[in-house]
Amino acid sequence: MLxxxxxxTTVVVGVMVGxxxxxxxxxxxxxxxxxxxSGQLGRAHGGRMLGAVMPVWYIGSLVLAALWVIAGWHEHGTGLVVTAAGLLxxxxxxxxLLLVPINNQSKTWTPENRPADWKEQMNRWDRFHYVRVAVIIAAFTLLVAALA
Incomplete structure (x- = not known):
């Protein structure tokens, strides 16, 4: 079972990272x-589509990691899984706090209603997203290491 x-857990987190x-x-x-x-419209559509799926995926990944910690508490590598769960x-x-507020606004934008600083907001979202990607890659790496 473990x-x-x-x-x-490793596959779910790995696919999310991908x-x-x-x-x-x-x-x-x-x-x-x-x-x-076209680019702004594509980002808005992606924000709507992925914005509906990713919360479940992120929380689901965290729950799976927590279950792994509980089920394998006395197993080798549990510290790595605890750290991975912390990163998740x-x-x-x-x-x-950082990405959803921007996404909630940008997914409703059209060329007619977007704010003047929409590109700056997208660049801010991108910078936060790069950091988040690094965090989940680190979590995934720790999960893989815990399997070894």
Missing amino acids: TALEVI VEFSVAFVLNRIFNALPED IVSVVMSI
Whole structure:
């Protein structure tokens, strides 16, 4: 049972890392290179789509890591999983305090109603997102190390 939980947690967090990495280093660069208002519209659509899925994914990853800690408390590598869970908490707090407020505004923007500083707000979101990606990559790395 513990082995299945370890594998499921690692895969769920790993896929989340892959999605967030691709948003940071692939999708947003594609959106930024699109002509006229296409990039802003693409980001707004992505904010709506991923904004609906990612909260469940982040909280679910944290719950799975917590269950791994509880189920494997006396197992080798538990300290790594505790640290990974702590980093996942940091990622959730960052999301709620820094990224979600910007996303909630930007997902409603159109070329007609976006604020004058929309590009600066997107750049701020990107900077926070880069840090969040680094945090969840670190958490994923610790989970993988705990399996070894």
